[in-house]
Amino acid sequence: MISSRTSRRPWTTCLVIDMYLNWKKRELDLKIVYYGPPRSGKTTNLEQIYAKVGRKQGRRLVTLKTEGDRTLFFDFLPLEIGELKGLKPRINLYTVPGQSIYAATRRIVLEEVDGIVFVADSRRGRYYDNIQAMKEMKGHLRALGYHWQDIPLVLQFNKRDLPGVYSVETLRRSLSPTENLPYYESVAVQGIGVTATLKRIIALVLARV
Numbered sequence: 001m002i003s004s005r006t007s008r009r010p011w012t013t014c015l016v017i018d019m020y021l022n023w024k025k026r027e028l029d030l031k032i033v034y035y036g037p038p039r040s041g042k043t044t045n046l047e048q049i050y051a052k053v054g055r056k057q058g059r060r061l062v063t064l065k066t067e068g069d070r071t072l073f074f075d076f077l078p079l080e081i082g083e084l085k086g087l088k089p090r091i092n093l094y095t096v097p098g099q100s101i102y103a104a105t106r107r108i109v110l111e112e113v114d115g116i117v118f119v120a121d122s123r124r125g126r127y128y129d130n131i132q133a134m135k136e137m138k139g140h141l142r143a144l145g146y147h148w149q150d151i152p153l154v155l156q157f158n159k160r161d162l163p164g165v166y167s168v169e170t171l172r173r174s175l176s177p178t179e180n181l182p183y184y185e186s187v188a189v190q191g192i193g194v195t196a197t198l199k200r201i202i203a204l205v206l207a208r209v
């Protein structure tokens with residue numbers, strides 16, 4: 001199914017996508033996707049998590065970047081967390097590539113998702129990019145047969161260190177006008193808010209399991 005959807009891509013692309021997305025589903029093998037507009041800080045979140053936890057666990061952060069340091073395909077970081085009822089949950093973190101030409105890739109990365117962190121860019125001028133990315137994400141989930149309301153979703157308002165950013169309330173209202181989604185402020189480059197966001201999405205995902 002994945003191959004036919006990507007059949008117009010080079011075979012190497014198909015191979016890489018198949019390799020990660022057809023990862024043998026084990027019990028409590030959970031998939032969390034970091035979604036959001038281009039350059040909002042999704043890859044930076046994974047880099048910070050890798051530095052804090054992943055490296056200690058002997059994990060590898062797989063990032064596939066183009067020359068301009070932009071995410072190509074996706075980033076991938078598997079993590080293990082403590083035992084839960086005798087099982088060792090494995091949390092697979094993914095990011096989507098932000099650039100508009102990769103919409104099809106973003107949909108593929110969302111397949112079999114268990115939880116989503118939506119990384120919004122707090123900067124002025126990025127208001128509609130955030131909203132557009134949220135709209136696109138819901139469209140992809142619908143196309144994949146999900147009710148997006150059924151999937152745990154945490155908002156992260158990133159780049160709070162920059163001057164003249166939108167207020168938290170403005171961002172919250174634009175991205176979650178009625179649903180009261182949990183949200184965190186963050187400065188991903190400094191690691192601020194990254195762990196809190198991750199812990200919350202893991203808790204929500206495990207609560208559903």
Ligand SMILES: Nc1nc2c(ncn2[C@@H]2O[C@H](COP(=O)(O)OP(=O)(O)O)[C@@H](O)[C@H]2O)c(=O)[nH]1
Pocket residue numbers: 036037038039040041042043044045071095098158159160161162186187188189190
């Ligand atoms: N000032 C500031 N820059 C950030 C922050 N988070 C990420 N960045 C920068 O924003 C750019 C895009 O980040 P990246 O993680 O590649 O975005 P992605 O496209 O969502 O994966 C990079 O230059 C990061 O260093 C933040 O909290 N504050």
Ligand SMILES: [Mg+2]
Pocket residue numbers: 042043044070071095096097098
């Ligand atoms: Mg990226």
